[in-house]
Amino acid sequence: MNRCAAALIAAFLAAVPLAARGETAPPKLAQLEPPPPAASGASGSIDPEAATRAYLARQTSAEKARSDAYFEGGYWLDLWGFLWAAAAYLVLLHTGVSARMRDLSERLTRVRPLQIGAYWVQFLVAVAIMSLPLTVYRDFVREHRYGLSNLTFAAWLGELGKGLAISAVLGGLAMMILYALVRRLPRTWWIWGATASVVFGAFFALIVPVVIVPIFNSPKRLTDQRVVAPILSLARASGIGAHDVWEVDASKQSNRISANVSGLFGTERITLNDNLLRRASLPEIQAVMGHEMGHYVLNHIHKALLQFGIVIVAGFALLKTLFERLRRTPRWQVRGIDDVAGLPLAALLFTSYLFLLTPVLNTMVRVQEYEADLYGLNASAQPDGFAQVSLKLGEYRKLEPGPVEEFVLFDHPSGRTRIHAAMRWKAEHPETWSGPAQAHGPPR
Numbered sequence: 001m002n003r004c005a006a007a008l009i010a011a012f013l014a015a016v017p018l019a020a021r022g023e024t025a026p027p028k029l030a031q032l033e034p035p036p037p038a039a040s041g042a043s044g045s046i047d048p049e050a051a052t053r054a055y056l057a058r059q060t061s062a063e064k065a066r067s068d069a070y071f072e073g074g075y076w077l078d079l080w081g082f083l084w085a086a087a088a089y090l091v092l093l094h095t096g097v098s099a100r101m102r103d104l105s106e107r108l109t110r111v112r113p114l115q116i117g118a119y120w121v122q123f124l125v126a127v128a129i130m131s132l133p134l135t136v137y138r139d140f141v142r143e144h145r146y147g148l149s150n151l152t153f154a155a156w157l158g159e160l161g162k163g164l165a166i167s168a169v170l171g172g173l174a175m176m177i178l179y180a181l182v183r184r185l186p187r188t189w190w191i192w193g194a195t196a197s198v199v200f201g202a203f204f205a206l207i208v209p210v211v212i213v214p215i216f217n218s219p220k221r222l223t224d225q226r227v228v229a230p231i232l233s234l235a236r237a238s239g240i241g242a243h244d245v246w247e248v249d250a251s252k253q254s255n256r257i258s259a260n261v262s263g264l265f266g267t268e269r270i271t272l273n274d275n276l277l278r279r280a281s282l283p284e285i286q287a288v289m290g291h292e293m294g295h296y297v298l299n300h301i302h303k304a305l306l307q308f309g310i311v312i313v314a315g316f317a318l319l320k321t322l323f324e325r326l327r328r329t330p331r332w333q334v335r336g337i338d339d340v341a342g343l344p345l346a347a348l349l350f351t352s353y354l355f356l357l358t359p360v361l362n363t364m365v366r367v368q369e370y371e372a373d374l375y376g377l378n379a380s381a382q383p384d385g386f387a388q389v390s391l392k393l394g395e396y397r398k399l400e401p402g403p404v405e406e407f408v409l410f411d412h413p414s415g416r417t418r419i420h421a422a423m424r425w426k427a428e429h430p431e432t433w434s435g436p437a438q439a440h441g442p443p444r
């Protein structure tokens with residue numbers, strides 16, 4: 001299912017309380033592993049290529065095989081996920097189920113927006129049920145097989161249910177607005193619909209940290225000053241007026257380390273997850289936080305909304321043209337673009353469009369991620385922390401893809417690209433080297 005659409009609605013379930021903020025004993029901070037000799041600078045110089053290779057060599061061949069298998073399997077799952085969803089949409093159309101769901105909605109109520117909402121809920125449930133086998137395999141069985149998930153099946157199903165409920169509400173509202181635009185503005189809806197989609201995206205970004213995240217996790221303010229003080233110092237140096245750093249109990253779901261900056265128009269928050277906090281040293285945490293602050297300082301959320309707005313307006317224009325040609329298949333009983341029974345066809349066309357645009361969408365995101373990497377290196381001055389944490393991310397992301405593979409399929413720079421950027425930075429900053437140059441002291 002479209003996670004954005006799904007996620008889009010929980011604002012209205014906003015009565016979710018922030019979980020109690022439990023005090024925890026300060027965790028023992030991990031120590032940064034010393035850089036490999038080729039990356040230390042002790043010899044008086046650093047060759048970025050050799051330093052990158054030395055870091056990459058820290059991943060054993062068994063770890064590499066496992067990480068590559070997990071990540072490459074993900075490519076196929078993306079393809080199967082797309083084909084599976086496409087098949088589900090066609091089944092709904094071709095069996096006449098979609099038309100019957102519309103008829104039922106029309107019998108339930110005369111209020112048109114409510115008909116759209118009633119259809120949307122049926123559609124969501126039907127697609128979720130048809131997709132369930134793949135969803136269980138991809139998000140539960142396989143995650144457990146790779147040791148990445150910590151959820152029991154019951155807890156996992158519970159989260160799936162919460163996600164569906166959020167989709168029902170937020171997606172339903174978005175659909176009511178989109179179909180109202182289609183009906184009122186039959187010639188220009190594709191422009192206004194795309195504009196509305198950007199507004200939905202902004203609204204969703206706004207509520208994620210304060211409404212959506214607390215539905216699944218219990219974010220709390222990080223109190224350990226050994227970690228908070230250097231992060232806030234980094235924030236002040238970047239012109240970010242943050243007073244808090246947030247920690248989220250991601251270990252409830254998964255063993256992945258991560259951090260993020262989320263929110264918009266005043267709800268922005270920099271959050272690191274407890275796996276990162278538990279497993280990473282301070283230089284690694286600083287490197288990651290520098291990256292996250294880069295997203296913030298470089299206004300990446302605003303830029304992404306604009307970029308996706310362009311993608312959506314082109315997609316809606318295409319949808320407008322193709323929909324009218326295809327909808328006349330008699331068995332589908334779709335009356336027109338403003339008939340909600342045609343939603344599976346619209347979804348089929350739009351997801352196909354997005355699927356074909358995979359390299360473009362990935363590149364849009366990856367370019368921002370690379371910008372944030374460079375910002376983070378300059379801000380944190382922790383090249384070894386960044387290299388080390390890139391290796392940790394390499395536990396579930398392929399470290400060394402081919403160039404075409406990275407361009408088409410990666411929505412973040414690969415581990416190799418990131419470590420190379422760090423080593424290139426370090427080569428130009430002898431004050432961060434070990435040995436004689438260290439007399440100047442590396443930035444802390």
Ligand SMILES: [Zn+2]
Nearest residue numbers: 291295369372
């Ligand atoms: Zn990022």
